Amino acid sequence: MRVALASAVMLLVASAAHAQWLNLPTPGVPRLPDGRANLNAPAPKTTDGRPDFSGIWHAPSQKYLANLAADGIEVPMTPWAREIFKQRTDSNGIDRPSASCLPHSVTDFDAHNTPRKVLQSPGLIVMLYEGYHTFRQIFTDGRALPKDPEPAWFGYSVGRWDGDTLVVDTTGIHEKTWLDDAGHPHGEALHVIERFRRVNFGRMDVQITLDDPKAYTKPWTVAFQWELMPDTELLDWVCENNKYFDVLPKDR
C-alpha cells in the first residue's frame, strides 16, 4: 500500500515535471542517504577560495515582498515618503509597477519568492530572475560605481568580499520602482547596501540597508533568508496575458 502510494506520488510528480526539467537532480549537490539534497552541508567554495553562491534560490515566503518592514521595524519616512506611502496604501497598491507587467527591482526581487539563478564568475555575479524573465549584474571586478548614472530599473551594482560576505552597493535606481509591494518609495539618490552570506549549502543570509535622504531620515536595515531550490530549473515567464485592468473598478 505504502509502496503503491509512493509510486503514485513519484509518477504524478514525474509526469508533471519531467518535460520542464523540474526534477532533474542538480549536479554537485551533497545528498543524504535517501537521495534528498543535504541542505545543511557546508557552503561550497569556488576554485579561488571565495564562497560560491551558485544555485537557484528564493525567499521562502512572500512576507518581506509584501512589506520589507514586516518584522515591525521602524521605517523613518520623511514627509515626502509618508505621503506617497499613504497614497499607495489607501489605493490597495493599485499602481504597483508589476501590475503593468513591469519587473520588480533590486530590493523587491531580493524579497521575492519566485526563483532566481545565481551565476558566479571571478569578476561578475549574475542573477537570472524567473519572474519577468529578467536579470541583474553585480560586478566584482573592482570597478567603481558610475559618478552620474542614468537612472535605470535595476541601477548599477558593484560587489566586494568582506570575509565570506558579499557586500553589494547599488545606486542609480529610478524612482518608478517600489522597494516592496507595500509601496515604500525612494528617491534617485537611493543607495542600497546588500550583504549576502551563504550560511550553509541550503541557506543564504540576506541583509539590506536602505540609505536615501529624500525618503528616509536615516538608513534602515532589513534581514531575511533565501533557501536553495535544488533539483529544479528556471521556467519561462513572459507577461503575455495581463488582465489586471479588466478587473479594476470602473470608477478608477
Next chain:
Amino acid sequence: MRTPTVLLLVLALHVGAAPALAHHSFAAEFDSKQPIKLTGTVTKVEWTNPHVWFYIDVKDETGKVTNWGMEMGGPNGLLRAGWTRNSMKAGDEVTVDGFKARSGRPLGNATSVVLSSTGQKLFAASSQGQ
C-alpha cells in the same frame, strides 16, 4: 480511488512550501469579504503568465448562463505544485471557491477547484496573500 487522495496530499505538500504569487495587488482587484462558490462547465483555460485564467459557464436558478472568468496563480507555481496545462480541460465540470472581483463583473480569484467527476481537488494557488 486512491489517486485523488494522493494528488491532494502531493499538492498540499508542495503548495505549502511554495505558494504562487500575484504580480498585482490582490486587494485592488478582488474583495476578500465577498467569497463565492460556483459550479459550472469549463469553457476555456489560459495557461499563461502572469496568471492562469479559466472560464466556466454557470447556470443560475432561472436557467440563465453566465460565463465567469477565474484567476489562479502563475503557471510556474502550479507546475511545481504538480499541475499541468491538462489538469483541467474545457468540458470538465468543476466547483470553484474564491473571491469576487470588486468591479462586480463575473470575474473572481479562485482559491480551490474540485473536479465534479472524481472529487479531485486541484489547488488553485490563489494570488491572495500578498
